[in-house]
Amino acid sequence: NAKEKVQWVCSNCGYSAGQWWGVCRSCSVSGTMKEARFGDDSDSVVSGFSVLEDGVGSWLPQQEGEMRPLRLAEVNRGLDHHHWRIPLSGPFGDEVSRVLGGGLVPGSLTLIGGDPGVGKSTLLLQIAAIIAEGHNDGETSPVVYVSGEESVEQIGNRADRLRIESDIYLYSSNDVEDILKKVQYLSPGALIVDSIQTVYLKEIMGSPGGIMQVKECTSALLRFAKKTNIPVLLIGHVTKSGDIAGPRVLEHIVDVVLYMEGEKYSSHRMLRAVKNRFGSTDELGVFEMSHSGLQAVSNASEMFLSEQHMDSEILAGLAVAVIMDGSRTFLIEIQALCLSGSTGSRQVNGIQVNRADMIISVLIKQAGLRLREHAVFLNVVSGLTLAETAGDLAIAAAICSSCLEIPIPNDVAFIGEIGLGGELRMVPRMEKRVYTVAKLGFRMCIVPKVAEKALGTEGLEKMKVVGCRNLKEVINTVF
Numbered sequence: 001n002a003k004e005k006v007q008w009v010c011s012n013c014g015y016s017a018g019q020w021w022g023v024c025r026s027c028s029v030s031g032t033m034k035e036a037r038f039g040d041d042s043d044s045v046v047s048g049f050s051v052l053e054d055g056v057g058s059w060l061p062q063q064e065g066e067m068r069p070l071r072l073a074e075v076n077r078g079l080d081h082h083h084w085r086i087p088l089s090g091p092f093g094d095e096v097s098r099v100l101g102g103g104l105v106p107g108s109l110t111l112i113g114g115d116p117g118v119g120k121s122t123l124l125l126q127i128a129a130i131i132a133e134g135h136n137d138g139e140t141s142p143v144v145y146v147s148g149e150e151s152v153e154q155i156g157n158r159a160d161r162l163r164i165e166s167d168i169y170l171y172s173s174n175d176v177e178d179i180l181k182k183v184q185y186l187s188p189g190a191l192i193v194d195s196i197q198t199v200y201l202k203e204i205m206g207s208p209g210g211i212m213q214v215k216e217c218t219s220a221l222l223r224f225a226k227k228t229n230i231p232v233l234l235i236g237h238v239t240k241s242g243d244i245a246g247p248r249v250l251e252h253i254v255d256v257v258l259y260m261e262g263e264k265y266s267s268h269r270m271l272r273a274v275k276n277r278f279g280s281t282d283e284l285g286v287f288e289m290s291h292s293g294l295q296a297v298s299n300a301s302e303m304f305l306s307e308q309h310m311d312s313e314i315l316a317g318l319a320v321a322v323i324m325d326g327s328r329t330f331l332i333e334i335q336a337l338c339l340s341g342s343t344g345s346r347q348v349n350g351i352q353v354n355r356a357d358m359i360i361s362v363l364i365k366q367a368g369l370r371l372r373e374h375a376v377f378l379n380v381v382s383g384l385t386l387a388e389t390a391g392d393l394a395i396a397a398a399i400c401s402s403c404l405e406i407p408i409p410n411d412v413a414f415i416g417e418i419g420l421g422g423e424l425r426m427v428p429r430m431e432k433r434v435y436t437v438a439k440l441g442f443r444m445c446i447v448p449k450v451a452e453k454a455l456g457t458e459g460l461e462k463m464k465v466v467g468c469r470n471l472k473e474v475i476n477t478v479f
């Protein structure tokens with residue numbers, strides 16, 4: 001190849017330069033600049049390896065000449081809208097489906113990121129099981145689960161524990177080329193690769209997990225997915241140190257990015273879409289990690305209420321807020337503790353400090369509470385962070401309750417934003433919030449006056465919706 005161009009590429013961060021540097025100019029790590037030869041324009045640009053024999057493996061480098069712009073009508077004619085998404089059935093499948101925007105899209109590349117140990121392999125094995133169980137017309141298609149981290153026996157053991165008996169092929173390999181070659185002839189319903197950090201392409205320099213490998217392997221998998229129409233699900237670990245080769249650099253390559261999150265000492269796991277070329281990103285899936293795998297949580301709305309809250313003994317300083325995450329409504333408990341006779345210090349946990357300060361000031365000025373001589377502690381139960389102003393009213397109510405030492409009955413919920421004049425303001429999706437509260441058997445829901453008028457009565461027969469104009473009215477109603 002006459003026109004070969006030499007580039008120097010950092011194996012740590014991917015920075016490339018026309019000359020060699022002892023210390024990478026981008027990430028400042030020394031000794032990482034390696035020589036890379038890229039062919040001239042007829043070869044693939046970045047991957048740098050030549051086209052393999054026809055047939056198997058030809059998806060690796062993008063082939064020129066085969067791609068051409070298509071007319072919109074041409075594209076849409078070929079689409080069968082009923083098979084546009086692969087449905088995932090059952091309660092677990094519904095939950096995953098919702099996060100994906102209604103099912104798995106054929107030919108899509110989905111990245112599932114999360115901390116090590118959060119349950120990604122478990123999630124994907126369960127997804128593999130429901131896809132393999134068959135859907136449309138009872139037609140089953142096998143699913144291939146490839147692991148570069150575990151042996152097939154280990155995956156088999158996990159499948160046993162999850163009582164999976166579907167048609168899943170297990171394969172343990174790190175070589176992407178080998179994986180795709182072996183997978184293609186099975187023509188599976190889906191391909192799962194666990195994890196992107198453990199696979200490599202021979203032609204690319206750097207060790208598995210390095211930026212170049214991770215990017216190139218992902219691109220190869222993307223081309224495979226697009227070409228074969230087989231959906232590919234990819235696992236990626238995120239490390240606390242903000243690993244540069246972690247899934248974050250891949251977010252723009254893949255079609256869908258889901259993150260799996262969970263508190264260390266809780267069995268709840270959340271699945272959130274942070275990027276979705278085929279749907280919205282506000283969906284949230286809630287699961288519980290049990291001894292036999294992940295289970296969809298049916299009573300997700302109440303899961304953040306503390307157990308004490310359900311008890312009959314009611315303490316002062318507790319109030320229930322109604323927040324939205326995606327299309328989901330959650331009830332969370334706000335705790336306040338006001339200590340008199342001390343300096344006005346404030347300790348806030350799970351609420352923005354500025355917001356808490358504002359609410360306290362409004363309570364002093366507009367509701368006449370003597371909080372200046374009180375130390376105020378605020379806490380959101382279960383380690384959640386309250387990011388919505390819809391929780392203002394519950395925060396104010398919790399503070400009032402503690403300050404006046406009058407408990408709020410545990411079947412009262414609060415929804416509303418507080419303005420500087422102490423007035424209650426509307427928040428988005430009021431109806432949805434109020435209905436959730438009613439469905440959970442609450443007796444009373446305090447809302448801004450304007451919202452009360454807008455709400456119908458249907459479904460609210462058993463709950464009193466009380467509209468208040470300002471904080472004074474709330475205090476008169478509740479205490």
Ligand code: TYD
Pocket residue numbers: 114115116117118119120121122123158161162289290291292293294
């Ligand atoms: P795993 O899926 O291996 O996590 P990741 O792939 O994200 O690293 O699961 C990790 C944890 O899940 C592990 O600590 C054990 C727990 N677990 C259960 O509690 N129940 C189960 O049925 C399974 C399979 C795992």
Ligand code: MG
Pocket residue numbers: 120121122149194
């Ligand atoms: Mg794993």
